[in-house]
Amino acid sequence: MSKQKSKTYLGQLAEQADRLFRGQAIEQYAAICYMRMPDSIKVLLITSRQSGRWVIPKGWAMDRRAPHQVAEREAWEEAGIRGKARKKPFGYYTYLKMLDTGDRVASVVQVHLVEVSAMDVEFREKGQRSFVWLPPHEAATLVREPELKGLLGQVEAVLSKRKKSKTAGPG
Known part of the structure; x- marks a missing residue:
């Protein structure tokens, strides 16, 4: 087993801490796509094209698009999801991105949270990924990144709190 493989994921990420603190990390934008069901919330996980691990739609910055708009675009390109992203970030996570050179950065x-309004049958990466809709806590068990696990674990509580505050009348 190679030395890189023998280290835990957190150990590999910790080796990058110096770069993170110096601002040398790359930035990406992602979508936690969700649907409100009659008695629950479901979130979308997709597989990455290279490793097949469970992830959320994410991508690079795009000219003339705000981060929440990039999240919406990535959700459509990677999973055919149409929806409205919240402008305010839901949170952040770090992970090791495998570059085409084989280096990890x-x-x-x-x-951003993206509430699903429609799912297109035809989209850019159709057939290149698998996808699954799960309760947020189940989805959290399938992703590798610890901070993403934490974000998924918060989805239901945050969305139910917002729903209650919107439906509550003046006191």
């Missing part, structure tokens, strides 16, 4: 991902 730390990436800081700004995550």
